[in-house]
Amino acid sequence: MRNLTKKQKKHLHSLAEKAYEIDLGRCIDKLFEKYQKWKKGEITVWDINEKIHEYHNDIARNLYKSYTIDDPIFPVAFGIKSGAIDIKEVDENCLPEIERILEYFETEIK
Numbered sequence: 001m002r003n004l005t006k007k008q009k010k011h012l013h014s015l016a017e018k019a020y021e022i023d024l025g026r027c028i029d030k031l032f033e034k035y036q037k038w039k040k041g042e043i044t045v046w047d048i049n050e051k052i053h054e055y056h057n058d059i060a061r062n063l064y065k066s067y068t069i070d071d072p073i074f075p076v077a078f079g080i081k082s083g084a085i086d087i088k089e090v091d092e093n094c095l096p097e098i099e100r101i102l103e104y105f106e107t108e109i110k
Helices: 006-039 045-067 073-082 092-108
Strands: none
Touching (some): 006 045, 006 092, 045 073
16 A cells, blocks of 8 residues: 555545445446336346346446455545546545546556
8 A cells, every 4th residue: 555644545445435335326226227127017027137136246346346445546546537526525635646546547548
């Protein structure tokens, strides 16, 4: 982990938790939309079962891995990149680390 103060770590962990909750909520909303289609008879019970399985084994698991690593810099950058949180929420003393990761996302991960 980088040389962050306890205050910085606490701030970044708090932002990561907020972003995780927002992203998880977005994914559950999409699953709920599928549930509503099932209730209307637009898809079968097998379709909704597949979507639940996909959500649990892929989507929720990948979000968990993205947001719960020990180093809080990456999860916050991931949350900013996903639109769950705004970079303006990051304390100024944490910005250089976050901006470096965001720059990496832009140049190396496409």
